[in-house]
Amino acid sequence: MDRCEVLIVGGGPAGSTCAWKLARAGADVVVLDRKAFPRDKICAGWVTPAVLDELRIDEAEYRRDGRTMQPITAFRTGIIGDRVVETRYDQAVSYGIRRSEFDHFLLARSGARIADPAPLKHLERDGTGWVANGTLAGRVLVGAGGHFCPVARHLGAQLGQSETVVAAQEIEFPMTDAQAADCEATGEMPELYFCDDLKGYGWVFRKGRFLNVGLGREDNHRLAEHVQSFARWLKSRRRVPQDMPEKFGGHAYLLYNHAPRPLVGDHALLVGDAAGLAYPQSGEGIRPAVESALLAADTLIAAAGDFSADRLTPYETAMVDRFGPRETASFTDRLPEGLKRFLATRMLGNRWFTRHMVIDEWFLHAKQPALVS
Numbered sequence: 001m002d003r004c005e006v007l008i009v010g011g012g013p014a015g016s017t018c019a020w021k022l023a024r025a026g027a028d029v030v031v032l033d034r035k036a037f038p039r040d041k042i043c044a045g046w047v048t049p050a051v052l053d054e055l056r057i058d059e060a061e062y063r064r065d066g067r068t069m070q071p072i073t074a075f076r077t078g079i080i081g082d083r084v085v086e087t088r089y090d091q092a093v094s095y096g097i098r099r100s101e102f103d104h105f106l107l108a109r110s111g112a113r114i115a116d117p118a119p120l121k122h123l124e125r126d127g128t129g130w131v132a133n134g135t136l137a138g139r140v141l142v143g144a145g146g147h148f149c150p151v152a153r154h155l156g157a158q159l160g161q162s163e164t165v166v167a168a169q170e171i172e173f174p175m176t177d178a179q180a181a182d183c184e185a186t187g188e189m190p191e192l193y194f195c196d197d198l199k200g201y202g203w204v205f206r207k208g209r210f211l212n213v214g215l216g217r218e219d220n221h222r223l224a225e226h227v228q229s230f231a232r233w234l235k236s237r238r239r240v241p242q243d244m245p246e247k248f249g250g251h252a253y254l255l256y257n258h259a260p261r262p263l264v265g266d267h268a269l270l271v272g273d274a275a276g277l278a279y280p281q282s283g284e285g286i287r288p289a290v291e292s293a294l295l296a297a298d299t300l301i302a303a304a305g306d307f308s309a310d311r312l313t314p315y316e317t318a319m320v321d322r323f324g325p326r327e328t329a330s331f332t333d334r335l336p337e338g339l340k341r342f343l344a345t346r347m348l349g350n351r352w353f354t355r356h357m358v359i360d361e362w363f364l365h366a367k368q369p370a371l372v373s
Helices: 013-024 049-055 059-066 101-106 150-154 179-180 222-235 286-303 309-323 337-348 351-362
Strands: 002-009 028-030 068-074 074-079 084-088 094-096 123-125 129-134 135-145 165-174 191-194 200-208 208-217 251-254 268-270
Touching: 002 013, 002 129, 013 028, 013 286, 049 094, 074 337, 074 351, 084 351, 101 150, 101 179, 123 150, 135 150, 135 286, 150 268, 150 337, 165 222, 200 222, 208 222, 268 286, 268 309, 268 337, 286 309, 337 351
Parallel strands: 002 028, 002 135, 074 191, 135 268
Antiparallel strands: 068 094, 074 084, 123 129, 129 135, 165 208, 165 251, 191 200, 200 208
């Protein structure tokens, strides 16, 4: 039996960040992931300067060995099928990354022990903590395995039953020289196109020779049709190559205001997508994942070996302080569909609203300072 103090299930940004901070504090940490890294992870993939600060990532160091870090200095936004607005900045306000590279970098530098890749098939309590797959024992368990994290299920989450998820389909592929010449999207300017009912949006994001295209909706009815229609519209405007691959991959995640999952249990807690933390307006999950992991690590360090539920509840308090209480409905949820479409067209066509609300507030969270890690 391999024993440790903290067993983290999931090696993505949430799991590796939590492991990194705990290992720096001297904890014995093991990370278990179902796949070996680097592994494919389709994601629009951008991080703000705040995330780089929180993770203490030096841009030059990260770019070493050919990793992608695309400076973003502008955005192209609008309603699908309607006019667009371009918003430009004097400096980089975000950076495009490839998740396969980013996740591998974070896990490799975490300082944790990495278990042999394996899915978590069996989990049980023992006298001092948890045992995973009959071979790994940890005094406290951190669930960081994404939307379908088995640790969340053990803490009472009803995966796919009482949860309103965002379903997304996307693709990321390396462009040939001909495809690159046929694509008018540029790396410094990601493109965001909202559905006219405000239930989701599509995107085009060029990162070096790679292109990421996708669409996600809270209402996943006929999602594939929405995605294919969006792809045809993008081709008609030369935003993507005409011969772009047609096979999109799917995934799901929970928005913070629609996630009923518990954050804490006895000798266990959840971070990142396992806890359902994606920002409500943008669906971004990387910054909430990183920040929840840092707050979870702080809580575990302060617990000083007592990982009872009572000693872990400060994590719940810290999360509410950082992200606010979970809200079950937004203002737009209460609007009639016709009025919602009218307001969407007017607001997303307004340059001031687009810059200060859509981009600065919803996507960049520019006014929220970084957590000190």
